[in-house]
Amino acid sequence: MNNIKYLIWSCLWIISMTSCKKMDSTYKEYVVPSGIVYPGKVVEANFKSGLNEAQLNWNRGSDPKVTKARVYWNYYKDSIDVPMPIDQSNVSCTIKDLEENFYTFIIKTLDDDGHISVPVEVSGGVLGERFKSSLSNRTAAPKVNIDNSVSITFTPVNSTSDLVKSEIEYTSVNDQVKTVTIDSNVNSILIDDYKLGSTYKMRTYFMPETAFESIVSSDETYTITKLNKQEWKIAGYSSFYNTDTPAKMIDGNPATRWGTLSPHVYPHFFTVDFGVQRTLSSFSLWRQTPSNEEGPNEVQFLGSDDNINFVDLGNYPFNRQSSAEQIYQLAEPKTFRYLKVRQINGPKAYVVMGEFDVTAKF
Incomplete structure (x- = not known):
């Protein structure tokens, strides 16, 4: 019985050795006798973008035989060589004239004998005109x-x-x-x-x-067409109720309001002093926002240099149901220091408004 077991194991050993020899013969031409040499790869590689540019940075590693790196992109269609001096621990390169796109860069190091390291990949999006236009x-x-x-x-x-x-x-x-x-x-x-x-x-x-x-x-x-409203003053008004002073018309906030006394009836007015003469090209009015409809139906603008004698600049409709800025453009610019805004008629005896502004020509 033992002889039979020995004979079986002997046959299996012979078959195994024969197979190994055939395998060695098959792969013999691909074996490098002294082994493959891989230079040290780059370390901690990262990517940053400029406008149609990419900047790659990495640490050279500790392999003193490495002399340069080769950077590939566009599926190995494009490449550049980057020197890697032994005394330079941090290395960077900038690749210019790139289209706005996402790129994968492959970095390999080389030594003077032509040995090439294993690859290191780093990816990122290059910014371009589309990004700039945004x-x-x-x-x-x-x-x-x-x-x-x-x-x-x-x-x-x-x-x-x-x-x-x-x-x-x-x-x-x-x-x-x-x-x-x-x-x-x-x-x-x-x-x-x-x-x-x-x-x-x-x-x-x-x-x-x-x-x-x-x-x-x-x-x-x-x-520049706007004046500094913080320097304006209210130089006259018809009336106001409680704290709803006409100064609220030039505080820069349409949500605050100027409201006249209810016993008073149309027309109502307020006068703005710009401090110096200004050449005016348009006027703007707002109702008290967001939803106060107690404004006028019609307004009138008058200009003056002395706050006594006024020039009529015309009557205009006012939409008291709109919270939008309502702009009144003069046919030609006029120069005045004072501007009076009159409310001619409306649904109530009193009036409520939100804000006033002008554009100037210099």
Whole structure:
């Protein structure tokens, strides 16, 4: 019995050895006698985008034989070589002229003998004109002061915003082109040498989390047509009720109201003093928002230089059922220091209104 078991095991051993020899013969041509040499691969590779650019950064690793890296993209159709000096631990390269798209970059290191490391992949989206066109300038409200300086107020920037800063490029009274920078934490500036009647350009810089440089919005051109209402005064009025003073008409908030006394009847009026003569091109009125319909049906505008003698600028309809700004454009600009707004008739004996403004020409 033992002889039979021995004979069976002997046959199995012979078959196994024969198979192994055949396998060795099959793969012999693919075996490298001294083994395959792989240079040390790059470490901690990462990707950042610029405008139609990609920046790759990595640590060179500890292999002293590595002399350069080769970066591939577009499915190995494009590549560049990046030197990796032994004394430079951090390495970076910038790839320019890329289309706005998502890319996978493959990084391999090489030594002087031509050995190539295992690949390291890093991916990311390259920003381009589509992204740039989606950027909006920071909202700004420029106003001309009595002394002809310009105040610009900006909307506050959310702490999570990518907005870094804005630039305003303007023409000075000496016809010099100047640029002022407004950091994201600054909400207002004063320009005391602005050439009134000229335009200014604005651009805004953004730093997305995936970017290595700021992406700048396109320049936009603006014209200043508003006056600083905080410097205006009420120079006359027909009446007001309780705390509903005519000063509420120039406080910048249509939700506050001027209301006249109920015993008084139409016409009602208030007069605004701009502080200096201004060339006016349009007037604006709001009812008290959002839904007060106790405004007039008809209004009249009158201009004056002394608050005594007034020039009739015309009668206009007022839609007391609308909360929108109602704009009245003059056929040609007129220059006055005082502007009287009269309410001619309406559904009640008294009147309630929300806000008044003008646009000026310089």
